[in-house]
Amino acid sequence: MSHRSSKIGTFLLAISIAAVLIILTMMFGAQMGLWEPIVGFGYIRHYMNPIAYGVVGISAVGFIYQVVTGNRVGLVKALLAFSIGMALLAPTIYSKINPTPRGPAINDITTDTENPPQFVALNSLRDEAKTSLAYGxxxxxxxxxxxxxxxAPLQTNLTAEAAYNRALDIAKEKGWEIVSQDADALRFEAIARTSVYAFKDDVVVVITALEEGSQLDMRSVSRIGRSDRGVNAARIMDFMQHF
Incomplete structure (x- = not known):
């Protein structure tokens, strides 16, 4: 095989890189202010697989052509483009091999299911929401x-005031948008965004003073979708671990 350069191989590699950039834009476009989260999510659902299949298909043809023509440089580039296309298809392939069991849909998670923390300020700040803040x-x-x-609720040795301040600091460190904070009532409400697509979720944190120490309760609710795919539960558990 020859070591000459390959315009076709370069073209295939450029197409695969462009595909990656397009898909990343779909996923994170909402964070860049290009569109609403649901728009980017819709783009991924409708266009990610066709783009990936296109990259795999055209790079496979290019790979065969480079083998026939004996162009080693083009062969490497075509193989790299094919690998990128397969990487883009990896989530779909994995879901086919190991499908996620479909459980009951839920988008409202709380540490206290008997007396869940209530939202006050956020009730009037979620006009675009498709879900309700009324507990089910x-x-x-x-x-x-x-x-x-x-x-479950988190009990701590901190005083209620100290626990409130620590919880508020953690929320700010995580980049949540603090909508309402009440140091006297030991509660705050915030808007958290998912790392991918930037979907908005509503969060309320309440601290209760105990005879010794304090108790932290929180609730996280999605604005869109019947199922949150575990995002709200993961957010609460992550917050508790950081606390």
């Missing part, structure tokens, strides 16, 4: 207990 009662509580049995 025993039905939702049963689903949560089945899916996330370990989520």
């Amino acid at each position: 009662g025993s039905k939702v509580a049963a689903i949560q207990k089945k899916l996330y049995p370990n989520i």
Whole structure:
């Protein structure tokens, strides 16, 4: 095989890199202010696989052509482009091999299912939301207990005031938008965004003073979608671990 350069190989590699940039833009476009999160999510659902299949297909043809023509440089570039296309298809391939069991849909997670923390300020700041902040009662509580049995209030040795300040600091460190904070009532409300697509979720944190120490309760609710795919539960558990 020859070591001459390959315009076709370069073209294939450029196409695969462009595909990656397009898909990344779809995923993070909302964070760049290009569109609403649901728009980027829709783009991914409709166009990611066709783009990936296109890259795999055209790079496979290019690979065969480079083998026939004996161009080693082009062969390497075509193989790299094919690998990028397969990487883009990896989530789909994985979901086919190891499908995620479909459980009951839930988008409202709380540390206290009997007396969940209530939202006040955020009730009037979520006009675009497709979900309600009214808790779903025993039905939702049963689903949560089945899916996330370990989520519970966090008891700490800190005073209530110290626990409140620490919780507020953690929320700010995580980049949450603090909508309302009440040091007297030991509670605050915030808007958290998912790392991918930047979907908005509503969060409320409440501290309760105990005879010794304090207790932290929180609740996280998605604005869009019947199922949150575990995002709200993961947010609460991550917050507790940081605390």
